[in-house]
Amino acid sequence: MTALGFLYPGHSAEDDYPRIEQLLGSDIRVDLAHTDVGEDEHRVDALRQLGAPERLAAGVEQLRLSGAEAIVWASTSGGFVHGWEGAHEQVRALARAAGMPASSTSFGFVHAAKEVGAARVAVGATYPDDITALFAEFLRAGGVEVTAVRGGPGIGTAAEAGTWGEAEVLALARAADTPDADAVLLPDTALHTAAHLPVLEKELGKPVLTANQVTVWEALRLADRRVNAPGLGTLFTREPIVQV
Known part of the structure; x- marks a missing residue:
C-alpha cells in the first residue's frame, strides 16, 4: 500500500480525490487534509496567504499520522503566485515540516x-x-x-x-x-x-x-510509483514517470 497525502484548501472539488483513487485501481490510498482558505478570492494577496506556512503546517501532522509517503500542496494558484523561487521555498519548507518528499500542483x-x-x-x-x-x-x-x-x-x-x-x-x-x-x-x-x-x-x-489529476500524479512521482490508469488520461498511460 502506498499512501499519498494532500493539503487541499477548502472543499470545492474534494470529491475528485476519492474518484481518482478508485480509477487508479491499485494499492494506492489518497488522504486529504483540508487547509483554511481564509479569504476565497482570486487576488495575489489572498492567494499568497492561502499558501502561508502556518496554514500548510496545520494539516501536516494529520497526513503524517495517516502514513503518507509523500505530500503535495493541492493548490495551483497558492503555489505559482510566489514565483518560481518562492514556490520552491514553499515546498522545501513543507518537506521539512512533514519529514517526507513534498511538492505542489504548480510544479506538478x-x-x-x-x-x-x-x-x-x-x-x-x-x-x-x-x-x-x-x-x-x-x-x-x-x-x-x-x-x-x-x-x-x-x-x-x-x-x-x-x-x-x-x-x-x-x-x-x-x-x-x-x-x-x-x-x-x-x-x-x-x-x-x-x-x-x-x-x-x-x-x-x-x-x-x-489540476487534481496532476496533483495525484505528482504525489505518485514523489513516491516513485507508476500506475497505468487510462480513465485518468494520457498522463496515466505513459511510462516511465519523469524524474526531476
Whole structure:
C-alpha cells in the first residue's frame, strides 16, 4: 500500500480525490487534509496567504499520522503566485515540516507537461487575467512554452469554480486550445475534472492536464510509483514517470 497525502484548501472539488483513487485501481490510498482558505478570492494577496506556512503546517501532522509517503500542496494558484523561487521555498519548507518528499500542483504541471512530451501548451484558467498570466510565467520559468492563455471567465472564487460541470469545463478547454499546443492545461484544483478527462481528450485530440489529476500524479512521482490508469488520461498511460 502506498499512501499519498494532500493539503487541499477548502472543499470545492474534494470529491475528485476519492474518484481518482478508485480509477487508479491499485494499492494506492489518497488522504486529504483540508487547509483554511481564509479569504476565497482570486487576488495575489489572498492567494499568497492561502499558501502561508502556518496554514500548510496545520494539516501536516494529520497526513503524517495517516502514513503518507509523500505530500503535495493541492493548490495551483497558492503555489505559482510566489514565483518560481518562492514556490520552491514553499515546498522545501513543507518537506521539512512533514519529514517526507513534498511538492505542489504548480510544479506538478511542469513535470506532467514534460512527461506527456508537451513542449508547448495552451492554458485555460478560471482565474482573472492577471493571475492566469502569473501561471504562464511560472510554466515558462520551468521550460514549458505557452502558446495561448485563456483566463478571466468571470469566476472570482474557488467556490464558484466548484459548481462547474462537464459542459463548462469542456468549453473552457476548447476556448483555450490552439493548433500548435501539444497539450491543454486547466490549472484550478477547485474544478471537478476527474470524471471528464476521457471526454476532454477525445474532443481536443491531445493530452489534457487538469489540476487534481496532476496533483495525484505528482504525489505518485514523489513516491516513485507508476500506475497505468487510462480513465485518468494520457498522463496515466505513459511510462516511465519523469524524474526531476
